[in-house]
Amino acid sequence: MKIYLKYGALISPLGNDIGSHFNALLHHESGIQLQKEEGFDGAALYLSKIPWLTENRYNTLLSKICDDLLVNVSTALLQSPKTAIILSTTKANMEEVDADSFASSRRIISEKFQNPNETIILSNACISGVLAINLAADYIQMGTFDEVVVIGIDVLNDFVINGFQSLRALSDEPCLPFDENRKGVSLGEACGAIVVSNKGGADFSVEYLGGASSNDANHISGPSRTGEGLVRVVNKTLDRSNSKKEEINYISAHGTATLFNDEMEAIGFNRLGLENVPINSFKGNFGHTLGAAGIVEVLMCMVSMEKNTLFKSVGFEKLGTTVPLTVLSENLDLDLHVVLKTASGFGGGNAALLMRKIG
Amino acid sequence: MKIVAHSYVNSKGVFLNGDCVQTRVDLEVHFLNDLYRKLELNYPKFYKMDTLSKSALLADFVLTPYYTEKPELEDQLQLIFANDESSKQTDLKFIDSYELKENASPSLFVYTLPNIVTGELAIKHKWYGENTFFILPDFQTKFYVEQMEMSFARGNKYCLCGWMSNKTEENEECFLFLVSQSENKNVTNEIENILNTYRNE
Numbered sequence: 001m002k003i004y005l006k007y008g009a010l011i012s013p014l015g016n017d018i019g020s021h022f023n024a025l026l027h028h029e030s031g032i033q034l035q036k037e038e039g040f041d042g043a044a045l046y047l048s049k050i051p052w053l054t055e056n057r058y059n060t061l062l063s064k065i066c067d068d069l070l071v072n073v074s075t076a077l078l079q080s081p082k083t084a085i086i087l088s089t090t091k092a093n094m095e096e097v098d099a100d101s102f103a104s105s106r107r108i109i110s111e112k113f114q115n116p117n118e119t120i121i122l123s124n125a126c127i128s129g130v131l132a133i134n135l136a137a138d139y140i141q142m143g144t145f146d147e148v149v150v151i152g153i154d155v156l157n158d159f160v161i162n163g164f165q166s167l168r169a170l171s172d173e174p175c176l177p178f179d180e181n182r183k184g185v186s187l188g189e190a191c192g193a194i195v196v197s198n199k200g201g202a203d204f205s206v207e208y209l210g211g212a213s214s215n216d217a218n219h220i221s222g223p224s225r226t227g228e229g230l231v232r233v234v235n236k237t238l239d240r241s242n243s244k245k246e247e248i249n250y251i252s253a254h255g256t257a258t259l260f261n262d263e264m265e266a267i268g269f270n271r272l273g274l275e276n277v278p279i280n281s282f283k284g285n286f287g288h289t290l291g292a293a294g295i296v297e298v299l300m301c302m303v304s305m306e307k308n309t310l311f312k313s314v315g316f317e318k319l320g321t322t323v324p325l326t327v328l329s330e331n332l333d334l335d336l337h338v339v340l341k342t343a344s345g346f347g348g349g350n351a352a353l354l355m356r357k358i359g
Numbered sequence: 360m361k362i363v364a365h366s367y368v369n370s371k372g373v374f375l376n377g378d379c380v381q382t383r384v385d386l387e388v389h390f391l392n393d394l395y396r397k398l399e400l401n402y403p404k405f406y407k408m409d410t411l412s413k414s415a416l417l418a419d420f421v422l423t424p425y426y427t428e429k430p431e432l433e434d435q436l437q438l439i440f441a442n443d444e445s446s447k448q449t450d451l452k453f454i455d456s457y458e459l460k461e462n463a464s465p466s467l468f469v470y471t472l473p474n475i476v477t478g479e480l481a482i483k484h485k486w487y488g489e490n491t492f493f494i495l496p497d498f499q500t501k502f503y504v505e506q507m508e509m510s511f512a513r514g515n516k517y518c519l520c521g522w523m524s525n526k527t528e529e530n531e532e533c534f535l536f537l538v539s540q541s542e543n544k545n546v547t548n549e550i551e552n553i554l555n556t557y558r559n560e
Contacts, residue, residue, distance in 0.1 A: 125472045346478075
């Protein structure tokens with residue numbers, strides 16, 4: 001059985017639809033800007049913040065993506081008992097943490113789509129988005145559902161900003177993934193949606209080949225020094241996809257721009273023999289959007305496959321890892337076939353998936 | 360599917376396969392700390408953990424004999440965990456740390472993700488396999504069985520499933536069950552009955 005990934009919707013500081021994101025990435029645009037009085041001590045911080053999102057930020061953004069989906073995807077599909085909705089988020093609505101930070105997500109999705117199935121919520125730190133797509137594909141494979149709409153969302157709030165600041169993980173300039181001068185993460189917010197389906201159809205789609213997750217079994221908040229979890233998850237993904245690593249002609253990395261994460265990925269990809277495959281991180285464009293990141297970045301991989309254009313890894317100038325990587329320092333026109341997406345995160349988790357261009 | 364073993368932890372004690380292994384003794388300290396001492400566990404990191412991870416660690420400890428002689432656990436065990444409100448208890452403590460104490464605590468922040476629990480177990484046992492953490496309104500046997508079916512179809516040989524609730528202090532519970540792919544048996548009713556029995560102890 002073939003499984004297909006289709007565009008759903010995308011909202012970030014760079015735009016409110018897929019087309020505007022293609023243009024933004026073509027021109028190396030970034031949503032990361034200096035925002036006043038954001039930090040714990042009232043300091044200015046570089047964040048990728050959606051400018052029009054002011055009050056009731058999480059619920060407003062989730063409602064907007066649902067409205068966009070109702071336009072982009074048929075109402076019949078969203079309402080169908082053979083359609084499931086999976087939500088990928090790390091913190092959901094922290095404005096409502098005193099009551100239940102996850103209740104509004106279920107309420108909004110149920111009201112907007114009128115779908116009889118209970119929304120499935122995955123909360124697995126930074127790998128949630130890739131995991132959610134893998135889970136959606138499993139549901140299709142099992143025949144439980146014909147279509148699964150996967151929504152990834154996280155918004156900026158004091159909680160997350162103070163947290164990353166307390167870990168001293170934030171960069172004091174826009175993040176520089178894989179660069180020798182990288183200093184840490186720039187946080188961002190976004191919401192993206194992908195439709196995973198058992199049917200291809202007329203609209204642009206890519207074929208989902210397989211995916212997996214793994215754990216470093218090493219540290220709860222620091223990446224493995226050896227890239228062990230990443231190596232295992234990529235090998236398992238290739239195995240389940242019946243694909244060979246030689247077929248991969250582009251990698252969308254996690255690339256948070258912390259010293260340890262990017263180094264870990266470089267070591268992992270070298271152990272896998274993938275150091276000569278073009279690679280980028282979208283964190284320079286979107287910042288780290290946590291539970292949304294996997295969805296947003298797979299959407300951008302799909303754009304790359306549709307347009308046969310690889311995007312420059314924004315913020316990258318000179319390689320800053322101890323082993324080689326082929327980081328995209330400019331846009332590159334390339335006839336894409338097989339694309340690998342990876343993610344790694346807190347809790348020691350890693351996730352990966354493989355996609356193939358149709359035709 | 361076959362249930363290999365199961366365990367449960369709440370303020371009454373630690374249970375294994377339906378039997379009480381250790382009851383709470385000292386009512387002056389949090390029951391999780393009391394049970395840890397009475398079981399004479401030697402895992403000093405325990406004291407740094409939040410209540411989610413502490414309760415999972417205790418429930419996991421009594422299951423340990425069932426992990427031996429199963430080399431598949433290293434790479435073909437999936438952890439399927441869920442709870443109802445993520446890391447709410449630690450989230451509120453972390454918010455207090457920056458709102459009341461004016462110092463955002465990094466050691467609290469690292470526990471404000473529910474999947475840290477599965478990370479802790481992976482570290483303890485050197486399990487490199489798949490991990491997923493869900494937020495469910497309540498314990499749903501059907502959901503776990505569905506996840507296990509997909510996991511086994513992907514090639515995993517075992518699933519360690521976990522349900523934990525930790526909305527308020529002293530009301531934490533953790534239910535773990537280890538399931539193997541072997542035997543073609545419907546375990547839905549069995550899982551349902553096991554948890555109900557534990558809750559009514």
